Amino acid sequence: MDYFHLNDKTKIRTNCRFPTPIQYAVDILKRDMGKVLDAGTRLKDDRQSIIEIGYVSEPDKDNWEQYIISFSQTNGMKTMHVQGNDELGIIYGVLYVSKVYLNIDPYWFWADLSVQKKDSISIPMKQVISKQPKVRYRGWFVNDEVCLIGWKKEYPPTREVWLPVFEALLRLGGNMVIPGTDLPRHGIHFELASELGLWITHHHAEPLGAEMFKRAFPDKQASYTRHQDLYESLWEEAIQQQKDKKVIWVLSFRGQGDEPFWKQDSSYDTPEKRGELISNVIAKQLHLVKNYVEEPVCCVALYGEISELYKSGNISLPDGIIKVWADNGYGKMVSRRNGNEDFRIPSVPEGTDQGKQGLYYHVTFHDLQASNHLTMFPSSPSIISRELENAIQYGGDDYLLVNAGNIRMHLYSLELVSEIWKNGKVDTKDCLTRFIKRLYSSHHQELSNLYHQYFECTILYGEHEDNRAGEQFYHHPVRKIISHWIQGKYGQNLPSLNWVTGDRSFSEQVQWLKEKCEDYVERWSELMRKCEQLHVRLNNNDKQRFADQLIIQVKLHESGCKGFIDVCTAFHYFREKKYPEAFVYASEAIWHYQKGYEAMRLSEHGKWKDFYKADWLTNVESTIQNVDTLRKFIRMYGDSPDFFLWYKKYLMPEKEKYIYLENTHRKPLTDDELAKRLKEVLF
Template sequence: MMNLCDIVIILILKKAIAKCEMIAREAERCIILFLQAKETVEIRIDAQEHQGIGLALQDLIRDLSHVMNIQADCRKYLSDVEGFSILVGSLSNPAFSDFLKKKKIDFSDIDGKKEYYFVKSIGEEGRHLVIAGSDTRGAIYGIYEFSRVVLGVNPLYLWTGHAPAPKESLDLGSISLMDGPTTFRYRGWFINDEDLLLGWTGKFDQDFQNNAFTKHAGYANALEPIMETALRLKQNLLIPCSLLDILDPSDEDLVRRVSERGLLISQHHIEPLGVFPKRVRRYWQEKGDVEPLSYTKNPEKYEEVWRLYASRWARYDNVVWQLGLRGMGDKPVWADDPYAPETASGRGQLIAGAIAKQHEIIVEALGHNDFASTATLWMEGMELLKGGHLSFPKETIIIHADFGPTQMLGDSFYEVKREPDRQYGIYYHVAFWSCGPHQVQGTSPQKIYYNLQAAVQQGNTDYLVVNVTNLREMLLGTQYTAAIGWNFGNYQPEAYLQDWSVEHYGQQVGGAVALAYQGYFGAFHALDNRGYAGRMLLMDGMCRRLTVKLVAILNGQPFTKDEIQNKTLLAFDQAEDFISYYKNATGDALPKWDMALNAAHQALQEIDEERREFFTTNLIVQLTLIRALYRTVHHLSVAAEFVLAGSTSEKYQARGRILEALAELQLASVIRMHAEKGKWKGWYDGDVLLNLPDLIRQVRECAGNY
């Protein structure tokens, strides 16, 4: 029989055992909740999921390795796992949704929606993590959102070079993320006028300059980081390049890659059914038919080629088909078709008839009419629609475009009547050739917000494609359009610029960096302020045109008023007026560029070492280039005034100014090398649009004449 002392001892022992068990459970909980560096993670995904989810998982595995040196054991079947695991899948896959039901995991919040996702800790003490998408892209977005929020991987890291901070452990016990698109249905990029990307990834040869946009050998090396970045920014559509020819095996490889990534693919607005007009002409020339090509006179010639291309594009189920009829070189069809109607109503009927035929050909190629299609009203199309001269298939999304040289939606956008139950979208530029921006960013967050807000207010929210040219220079504007395209309520422009500066350069220097960017965007000379301050700005492409024009004047060529899209640029009858305007315009802007450079240099001193390279390439190199272009135009304008004055002494002074212009361009070419380090080596090898080497050559030869 136990005495009182024995009972007390037993009670104490029981308490101690209970406490030890509690400590053990707590220790186990810590092991479960905190994933430690150098551990192995079990990942499960059903084998029937779309390949794009698997490719996004490969990126996640790489992210885990970079952040925590964690290895992943990824198996393509669904099963229970002891210890920590990540379960990934889409509700569009019955095997995955059945598995979630079996485990009593509630997915009702995203079920039946488009591109939604949730990322949740589940199970005892949060021992498992589920990344579920309502569909394929929803699952992909969920994977990348986990990388962004939990691992700290910035969506632009492939372009900024900013590695995420290493972590010793991750608290995975209470993760709960859910989101989906709320504003634009289709959201994507148009990689257009991609001379730098092509020169950087392809083999540069003597034919490149004359054939820059049909050489895609090696372009897949650029396409991979573009697609990954697009998906990390929750884009769902891509026009991967200019003038893609699916009959070329290397170009069809690009289409295949976009499909495998889980992205939708569409076509350039001058490529209805994926074929551009010059390719139609070449098709018949290869058959020995050298007659002038005219859709008005011989529509059957176009239709034969359209059927050929539609049959090849129909192999892919992720196509948003482009419909339309334009001429060679992105001009109206009547610019090179002598038989085209001369009246607006006749032209509208011609284009509407071609679009109806294209829609019919797609139905034939697919065997059904359940497909997405767009018609981009670029330039003349907006006016024809406004006048009531265009009609479209009822399922086709009508795309209103901004005016490229201004990045502003025009009067027609606001004035055209919307049809009930019709879908509408917009095509917008954060980059544009030939007036710019191209090698320097110029479309400010304020301008982007102003125009996308108008699109939302007008109901043009079914489609948003953004022209981003070579992407690398336009990261700020590209990321902003992606953010407010996903959810327009996300960011006011001023707050976005501040947050972007902190995100990419750090909390301590964010304010100074934001001021530097504001100074940069505020330094451009406004050519046209109608309706919006800075509606049309003097940008890099315009500066190239002015330089060439001024060199021609200095070389004694007669002054002519050229016909270009940006009519404001050269809308002068007399050389003296032209010269005077741009001398004063650039002269007024130069102090602002100097102040912007000073602000950028001051911010640079405060930025941490590992962030300085991106700030240099994204702002200082671009600022230096546009400042040099302004100074070049200014010096050449002054030189031209001296020459027109006619005296010998003034012509001698003109030579000095021409040499100063040459020095500015040469200095810019040296500074530009700072953007060609590491993996960016050769970034400007394909510069055939701004073509800085050619500008230097022209100005040097001009100086030689004096």
């Protein structure tokens, strides 16, 4: 077989003037060639070749996003032809060259993957024709993206932050994005995503991408009935701003702050009234879009109360729009938990004959309860594969929007979903094996085993397979417990924990949570030991990547689980009026939570400096501060007002207790110093 030789002499040629998105892709290819093809190597390959990029001669609309890579030879000059049926087809073809021939991984930026320098790459001159992805519109909702927001000084995030996000999405075959949540309008996020060739879509709380009503009209009641003209002016303005871009228009109507609109307008007090208004608004929004856009692509998110109203027959939807069904935030295609209510109403496509349908799916979530934000999806990857494969097979293949969070911590889950949106299915075991081999240079089986074990360690707190806890489980409930405790309400049930403990006394709630964590803490400790044992045997590059990708997540779970147990133990001693013992355990909790905080700091090396600085959602630092407040509160019981009494009772030599001069020997110990010394005496 003849070969095409890719080297530093290879030229890139285009057969027409390209729009901006394709030029971005060409620039990426040039950058990647410069990184891989080293002109300074001793082995020289002087053979010249050409990469010619362009559209196919007769584009076929039915083969959207298809690319063809073929080869030719004229007078000894070999040419690689990268052709696409449309703009995205060319982009994906160019990125195929980068991925397959130059070996640039989609996660090169996010996993700090180095490139292997070569003087030349020999490519078989064999035609490549891409397969059409299973899902038509597929991509990421970069949501709850506080790490991306806080990473750099500039706000809103700049091109430097967004380019690696959009590039990774394109490399994984995505074509759609919601770039961020409620970011300032002057930010670059929407414009840059569009410039890169991605379809833009909107948050279901911001229909048509319009500005929030209360931001535009802060002195007006957020009532469509009273201010129909003002709402519609915002929608029309948004449409005009985006009409020349590739947009999947979200039709919806929710209240301000992503909650039901009837919380601001109590006159809508029945399902019939609510459904009728939503139906009328969606019809109006569609009419407005059609005034400016020919054959628009539109969808409606059947999320929360809108799903319930639709299923009860109170919402009617226009023909042709994509109905988007949502999971519960934990990977199961059922309605999400709302406070203590968890009805688990199926949220799945209605069948292939019921029009266009799609999915909104979380691999990361934030709900102030047990979600994962800084760590991986907590349930078995088989849930992702089963739920998405079934939903797609049943008609949900028009749209798949994945809540991708801050990207860096969710690479494996995003890899799984990208396989599904390409092929409609995934073998989770094979996917993990390929993922590990791409990220690490050795010890592949051991690494695969540790990643697999991660999903077996997460706390199963309920009766359903998706009731698995992310790292927020160790933080939001603990802070609620501390608040309830310090306010002296520990004789009362804490209602905001009933979703997990059931309706029982506060003491029983605390004990239930303590025992649940105790059931799993040794699993995390054992996984941590195995990770540390393997870590020392990896090469330096793999060591850092392993620490950044898995060890940090195990530490957040292990330290959080231990800290939670210690807070609960402190409460037990406090109720028995054993205040020094309670003080020691509160201190132990702080020290455990600090290990998770320190793990984030260690992961902020090089370009990742300050990446976790804006951990405002899980907020490990806030938990440490809360427990420190608790510790100071406990010390008030018995060691106040001079904060010397426990030292005198437990630590001072017996012969000194009755003869010391208080005015010269009374420097109180710090909380940490006192706790460490009391621990030696009391336990």
